[in-house]
Amino acid sequence: MTEAVMPTYGRVDIAFERGEGAYLYDTEGQKFLDFATGLAVLCLGHGHPHLVSEIQRQAATLMHTSNLYRISGQERLAERLVANTFADTVFFCNSGAEANECAIKAARRYHHENGQPERFRVITFENCFHGRTLATIAATGQEKVLDGFGPKVDGFDQVPLGDIDALRAAIGDATAAILVEPIQAEGGVLPVSDQLMQEIRRICDDAGLLLMVDEVQTGMGRTGRLLAHEWSGVSPDIATLGKGIGGGFPVGACLATAEAAKGMVPGTHGSTYGGNPLAMAAGNAVLDVILADGFMEQVQYIGDVLLSRLEDLRRRNDSVIEEVRGKGLLVGIKCKVPNMDLVTAMRARNVLVPPAGDNVMRMLPPLNIEASHVDEAIAALEDVCRELGQ
Numbered sequence: 001m002t003e004a005v006m007p008t009y010g011r012v013d014i015a016f017e018r019g020e021g022a023y024l025y026d027t028e029g030q031k032f033l034d035f036a037t038g039l040a041v042l043c044l045g046h047g048h049p050h051l052v053s054e055i056q057r058q059a060a061t062l063m064h065t066s067n068l069y070r071i072s073g074q075e076r077l078a079e080r081l082v083a084n085t086f087a088d089t090v091f092f093c094n095s096g097a098e099a100n101e102c103a104i105k106a107a108r109r110y111h112h113e114n115g116q117p118e119r120f121r122v123i124t125f126e127n128c129f130h131g132r133t134l135a136t137i138a139a140t141g142q143e144k145v146l147d148g149f150g151p152k153v154d155g156f157d158q159v160p161l162g163d164i165d166a167l168r169a170a171i172g173d174a175t176a177a178i179l180v181e182p183i184q185a186e187g188g189v190l191p192v193s194d195q196l197m198q199e200i201r202r203i204c205d206d207a208g209l210l211l212m213v214d215e216v217q218t219g220m221g222r223t224g225r226l227l228a229h230e231w232s233g234v235s236p237d238i239a240t241l242g243k244g245i246g247g248g249f250p251v252g253a254c255l256a257t258a259e260a261a262k263g264m265v266p267g268t269h270g271s272t273y274g275g276n277p278l279a280m281a282a283g284n285a286v287l288d289v290i291l292a293d294g295f296m297e298q299v300q301y302i303g304d305v306l307l308s309r310l311e312d313l314r315r316r317n318d319s320v321i322e323e324v325r326g327k328g329l330l331v332g333i334k335c336k337v338p339n340m341d342l343v344t345a346m347r348a349r350n351v352l353v354p355p356a357g358d359n360v361m362r363m364l365p366p367l368n369i370e371a372s373h374v375d376e377a378i379a380a381l382e383d384v385c386r387e388l389g390q
């Protein structure tokens with residue numbers, strides 16, 4: 001591997017050349033079932049004809065203008081996101097971490113606008129993941145992302161997920177907001193129960209805090225609803241999106257109520273690329289597909305099939321698999337053997353899956369997979385369990 005690329009990643013020695021639907025082909029001509037989707041990015045799989053043609057059309061028409069001018073695709077995507085969520089307004093950027101930066105800035109500006117500039121701290125939860133910028137590693141709070149990058153950006157406090165007393169105790173005069181993933185995805189597919197989400201909402205209301213949900217991985221249909229917090233019935237003040245929103249094109253978004261965004265007036269925030277015409281063509285094309293009648297129901301259906309097949313498999317292989325959890329097509333398999341052994345053994349059987357924290361192997365297939373893809377993944381995992389079980 002070339003030293004010209006800064007070695008910040010531990011990479012597998014495979015290079016892919018081409019993708020088609022749920023499959024990837026490497027430079028040696030090997031075919032892989034893609035249940036990693038570039039980490040929940042390729043929600044429509046590879047080479048989806050509508051997404052490809054919309055990107056091609058827009059690239060040939062107008063790629064970029066900057067945010068000095070109106071961008072019609074941005075207005076359209078924002079209006080569609082607003083029409084289909086709790087939000088009144090949307091800021092576009094290029095990644096999940098940037099979306100969270102916008103959320104954090106909006107929360108600080110909100111209290112500034114209310115005459116309480118001393119309220120700037122954000123409470124997050126142990127084991128969370130919010131990105132790799134200086135502020136979002138501080139929000140994430142784990143030693144493994146902070147190590148050597150000190151001093152830690154001030155203004156973030158972590159509490160154990162589910163410990164309501166610790167959450168209440170962490171709230172002080174300087175607290176501005178709570179930031180939570182509806183399911184801690186990188187952390188190991190650990191869900192926040194509906195009751196807990198409702199309790200967090202009540203705590204925010206009591207203390208005058210903004211509730212911010214990080215839906216970078218859970219959003220855009222991944223759990224069978226457009227946004228995962230919808231399952232709890234709770235309405236947040238701010239939600240962040242990334243990953244699946246562009247279907248493979250880099251897009252991020254920060255959604256907010258008009259009240260929560262009231263401090264974000266002209267000049268307060270910006271991005272050169274954010275919401276450019278090409279990115280918005282990708283975002284609108286993805287929405288065309290996932291907002292179509294029956295699409296979410298199909299994600300729920302195929303997700304339930306996958307989860308029940310996995311639960312079945314676990315019962316027969318309980319020396320290898322401890323637990324199967326998740327929602328829709330965000331699935332975590334907690335392993336009794338090292339999770340990387342499963343990830344590697346799956347890849348040896350031409351199925352790509354990512355690991356997660358808590359010794360979990362994840363499955364993040366395209367949202368438009370069919371039953372045959374589930375069969376294929378289950379057959380490979382069955383094989384792997386036989387190999388790794390005693």
Ligand SMILES: *Cc1c(COP(=O)(O)O)cnc(C)c1O
Pocket residue numbers: 094095096097098100129130131132181185186214215216217218242243
């Ligand atoms: C991936 C992820 C991020 C960071 O997104 P980037 O696009 O890598 O900056 C933030 N939050 C969650 C929940 C994620 O899964």
